[in-house]
Amino acid sequence: MKDKKEKSWFGILLGYAEGSGAKLAGSVALSVISITCGILPFYCMYKIIDSFVDNRITNAYAVKWCLLALLAFAVKVLCFGLSTGLSHLAAFDILAALRRRAADRFLHAPLGTVQEHSIGEIKNIIVDKIDSMEPPLAHMVPEGAGHILLPVISIISLFIIDWRLALASLVTFPVAIICMGLTFKISGENFDIYNQSNAEMNSTIVEYIEGIEVIKAFGRTGVSYEKYAGAITKYKTFVIKWLRSTWVTMKLAFVLFPSTMIGILPTALWLCSRGDINAAQASLAVMLSVSMVGSLAILEVFSENMRQLKNNVLELQTYLEMEELPEPTARAEIKSFDVSLKNVHFSYTGDKKDEVLHGIDLELPQGSFTAVVGPSGGGKSTVAKLISRFWDVTEGSISIGGVNVKDIPLSQLADLVSFVTQDNFLFRTSLLENIRLGNPLATDEEVIAAARAAQCEDFIKKLPQGYDTPAGEAGKRLSGGEKQRIAIARMILKNAPIVILDEATAFTDPENEDKIQQSIAALTKGKTLLVIAHRLSTIKSADNIVLLKNGEINASGTQHELLEKSPLYRSMWQAHIGAKNWSVSSADKEGILNVQNA
Ligand code: ADP
Ligand code: MG
Numbered sequence: 001m002k003d004k005k006e007k008s009w010f011g012i013l014l015g016y017a018e019g020s021g022a023k024l025a026g027s028v029a030l031s032v033i034s035i036t037c038g039i040l041p042f043y044c045m046y047k048i049i050d051s052f053v054d055n056r057i058t059n060a061y062a063v064k065w066c067l068l069a070l071l072a073f074a075v076k077v078l079c080f081g082l083s084t085g086l087s088h089l090a091a092f093d094i095l096a097a098l099r100r101r102a103a104d105r106f107l108h109a110p111l112g113t114v115q116e117h118s119i120g121e122i123k124n125i126i127v128d129k130i131d132s133m134e135p136p137l138a139h140m141v142p143e144g145a146g147h148i149l150l151p152v153i154s155i156i157s158l159f160i161i162d163w164r165l166a167l168a169s170l171v172t173f174p175v176a177i178i179c180m181g182l183t184f185k186i187s188g189e190n191f192d193i194y195n196q197s198n199a200e201m202n203s204t205i206v207e208y209i210e211g212i213e214v215i216k217a218f219g220r221t222g223v224s225y226e227k228y229a230g231a232i233t234k235y236k237t238f239v240i241k242w243l244r245s246t247w248v249t250m251k252l253a254f255v256l257f258p259s260t261m262i263g264i265l266p267t268a269l270w271l272c273s274r275g276d277i278n279a280a281q282a283s284l285a286v287m288l289s290v291s292m293v294g295s296l297a298i299l300e301v302f303s304e305n306m307r308q309l310k311n312n313v314l315e316l317q318t319y320l321e322m323e324e325l326p327e328p329t330a331r332a333e334i335k336s337f338d339v340s341l342k343n344v345h346f347s348y349t350g351d352k353k354d355e356v357l358h359g360i361d362l363e364l365p366q367g368s369f370t371a372v373v374g375p376s377g378g379g380k381s382t383v384a385k386l387i388s389r390f391w392d393v394t395e396g397s398i399s400i401g402g403v404n405v406k407d408i409p410l411s412q413l414a415d416l417v418s419f420v421t422q423d424n425f426l427f428r429t430s431l432l433e434n435i436r437l438g439n440p441l442a443t444d445e446e447v448i449a450a451a452r453a454a455q456c457e458d459f460i461k462k463l464p465q466g467y468d469t470p471a472g473e474a475g476k477r478l479s480g481g482e483k484q485r486i487a488i489a490r491m492i493l494k495n496a497p498i499v500i501l502d503e504a505t506a507f508t509d510p511e512n513e514d515k516i517q518q519s520i521a522a523l524t525k526g527k528t529l530l531v532i533a534h535r536l537s538t539i540k541s542a543d544n545i546v547l548l549k550n551g552e553i554n555a556s557g558t559q560h561e562l563l564e565k566s567p568l569y570r571s572m573w574q575a576h577i578g579a580k581n582w583s584v585s586s587a588d589k590e591g592i593l594n595v596q597n598a
Helices: 002-015 018-053 059-108 111-115 119-131 134-161 163-169 173-189 191-210 212-217 221-256 261-273 279-320 380-387 410-416 431-436 444-453 457-462 471-477 480-494 510-524 559-565 567-582 587-597
Strands: 339-347 355-364 369-373 395-400 417-420 498-502 528-532 544-549 552-557
Touching: 002 279, 018 059, 018 134, 018 279, 059 119, 059 134, 059 279, 119 191, 119 279, 134 163, 134 279, 163 261, 163 279, 173 191, 173 221, 173 279, 191 212, 191 221, 191 279, 212 221, 221 279, 261 279, 339 380, 355 380, 355 395, 355 528, 355 552, 369 380, 380 417, 380 498, 380 528, 410 417, 417 480, 431 444, 431 480, 444 457, 444 480, 444 510, 480 510, 498 510, 544 559, 544 567, 552 559, 552 567, 559 567
Parallel strands: 369 528, 369 544, 417 498, 498 528
Antiparallel strands: 339 355, 339 395, 544 552
16 A cells, blocks of 8 residues: 555646646756757867867857857756746646645545644645645756756767766766665654654644633743743754754765766776877766766755655645545435434444444424533533534434435535534624625625624624624624624524524623523524523523433433423532522522422
């Protein structure tokens, strides 16, 4: 398997070149012409020297060959410019294709697979790793072809002059190649560690910057900074050690590989003194060996770049081939909006011993209000996410209107289910556009109506640019509850027939709570509603309350039934009321009255 990968990494890369193949090929062709023209001036010099040695040189003859040399040089420069221009266009096309593909993969993979990677790691891949592929792609492919060709032409020319010259030019090669092989072997062994510590440093830096508010608030600058600095020092120490381990062999290879002159100069002089070649041929041989030096040195750098490119492509490939949630292409015919969970088992790792849901049976009839309550960690959010198919169940089934969610295309499922959580992500665009995300086809009037229904109008109007305020700027001023209402407005606009609220009102202040309750009422009217709540007073009117504990349904029924039959629910209710007693909210009395009624 690994072998197959090794062989085809370049093929994989070219696979992403899509329409840029022709550009790359053109660039290679131009580069070959450029390099060939680069050798011609040496031949012109040879002709001049030859006629000079033979004493038959004339002005016209010298000028002719000088002009030819100049022309060849001009073509070389022109072709080189065109070649790099084309190769850069192709390289940027490939980078864009890779980034699009990566984003597409992250979208279609199960959410769990995506969340296994830290933001730092993902940024490292999509931004840095892909970016680092630009110089090798833009330069290595076209120029590499030319620089391979040049030594080949030179050595063939040397053979034509005298086979001993050709052999002499290769005298340092065996040792140089051994040194290069050793370098690759030693540094290759540590490449995985390099990647790991690079990813670790990236994640730590991103975490530090993202968490800067918490770090400041808790005065943990010292500890966090130490972790940050530690990751950087660790990376630095490793890289220095890594480079040091290959320093001697690498430098030896760098020096020996292009040292063609060591063999050629004495051999040329010796052959010339024996009369086997003439002075002009000897100088041509020396010039050819000089011309090879540049190409060989560049090839050496390229071989190092090539290795990095290969590693990057292979690493990227694990993301680009991330498993997809299998998904049908045809839209499913959904006749009702009943949601049904049958014997649902689920494990985040896929391992039975890590199972967090152990056979959940739950019916949410269309238009009904179901609440899920229970101790933290019991699996409530997991149930909610499984209905939205963020993951696939390990055993059992979830269906909507009798159709298994696996048989509903993800885009259709997204239209069917609205999922509201505490995380209310606002994109970097205006508030109006943030709400319009719920339904891209909605008119401004419809967006504003949704905002009004979600109780957003008051605070949005107070912002300097109103609905056009950029979310980033507004985000700094908006409270959690206000952001929550924007998210709810988005969902109202989306108008999905099934609504899931996961602790959507858990941490809002009493003043906001009232407004949020109103906005939620607007969102959930007539919908199949699943509410996960820890404020039991907010779900007491539910048609069915499900008590989930340790991944199993402990009890279910109306509030009245549960208070009667479930000791756990009773104690949760009492704890809730007790907590409420301490607060000064007007809802207190209601809660207490309720428990007395019960
Ligand atoms: P609740 O919402 O009831 O508090 P969750 O559904 O969030 O519970 O969690 C149920 C169990 O699954 C917990 O043991 C939790 O640690 C685990 N869990 C939740 N999310 C993940 C995840 N992304 N990966 C692995 N385990 C998880
Ligand atoms: Mg939860």
